[in-house]
Amino acid sequence: MSFRSVRPRMMILLMSLLTPLAWSQVQVEEHWSAYDYPKTIPEGVKYHIIEDGDTLWDLAGRYLSDPLLWPQIYQANDYIKDPNLIYPGDPLILDVGVVVDDTTIGESVTASEDPTGAEPGDTAPAGETDEFAELEEFEEAGEDMTDLDAEEGQAEEVGDVSEVTDYDLDSSEFVILPAGDRSDMECCTYLEPISSASEKVHPNAPRVFGGETKDKTSFSEGDVVYINQGSNHGIAPGAMFSTRRRMVDVYYPSDAMQRNILGAAVDQTGIVKIVAVQDENATALITASCFEVAFGDFLIPYEQEPIPLITEIPDVDRFKEFRKSGSGLIVNSEDGLGAFGKGHLAIIDLGTEASNIAPGDLFIIYRDNPQNNPRAGLNLPDIYLGHGVALKTMDTSTVMKVISGFQEMRVGDRVVPYIGSEMGE
Secondary structure: OOOOOOOOOEEEEOOOOOOOOOOOOEEOOOOOOOOOOOOEEOOOOOEEEOOOOOOHHHHHHHHOOOHHHHHHHHHHOOOOOOOOOEOOOOEEEOOOOEEEEHHHHHHHOOOOOOOOOOOOOOEOOOOOOHHHOOOOOOOOOOOOOOOOOOOOOOOOOOOOOOOOOOOOOOOOOOOOEEOOOHHHHHHOEEEEOOOOOOOOOOOOOOEEEEEOOOOOOEEOOOOEEEEOOOHHHOOOOOOEEEEEEEEEEEEOOOOOOOOOEEEEEEEEEEEEEEEEEOOOOEEEEEEEEOOOEEOOOEEEEOOOOOOOEEOOOOOOOOOOOOOOOOOEEEEEEHHHOOOEOOOOEEEEOOOHHHHOOOOOOEEEEEEOOOOOEHHHOEOOOOEEEEEEEEEEEOOOOEEEEEEEEOOOEOOOOEEEEOOOOOOOO
16 A cells, blocks of 8 residues: 655636637526526626536536536535536536645546546436436546446456545645545445344345355455345345445453443445346346455445545644544554554544534544653643544444544544634643
């Protein structure tokens, strides 16, 4: 694994228009759309009329010279409710001012590659609502997780999840950067709450029970696998599922006797598409994988989660006090690593239920100073380790990605939500 460390400058990206735009006031032609689109375009406003096949990703590359700026177009057109669903005939306002990190963007994604793996704003056919919209295929994007053409059964290997956008910036100006990539979302380990080590995780979920070769117990992209539930259980052809596997049980780092379980670490191993259904079983094609899909993996209906965006780079002052109320612990690291750093994933014991954590929230990662000795009057500052961002949030836990680090981190280190430049207890 390699980790890039660059300190790119911030710049104002001037919008360069690569195709002619309309400049006079126009009346938008009446058409069907799921949105209440603007009916007129004011004079002098740059705009684009959406055509079949357009995506916000492609249009940002076309009009803003960088596809990673698609959120700017999305924010400028607040009538669009879902950036993954835009409709032919709808107008897009293109008068946007953007502040971006040019070097980071250049390194994290090429002009033709989407760091999310899916293209925001995939055009929905006229008359089709999001309820019936097709699942977007993953596009091959460097190290991102990719999908495949299910009909042809061709797949791409999931890339190294450690290769990420670099967030070590000199400025805390407003930015828009992806918190991770598609492989982070589809392949990360998360915490499934359970009350005891003997409790099963999703005991009634369908499971992989074999493949086309009798003695084969693990499978990869393009392989056919069999599922132990069928039409009698509601399984239907074309349905997409995420395959998952229970890994280790997770306890608090200080719980040496393992008396109070926090939950079970669950790996996401791949994605399958149901291609044929019988009464009590089904046939599925592995369309993408993080690791090998194995005998016994359970299935959860697949829903593509949006990649959170970072809009603020944390201020860095390793020796300035920060607020520690509401802090939590790192309770598990991806792949069971004893030490990890920037680009790696970990599970923390803060979630939506008690801590109100949301995807995109930032954290300070720190460690209690081992030299402290209150009895001797020695109270030294905590060791400032770096920053993280919330990728996936659950009721009592969160998958956090480390986006900057000054020292290696370990399970048992502490995290606290970052709140601007607010410091002190």
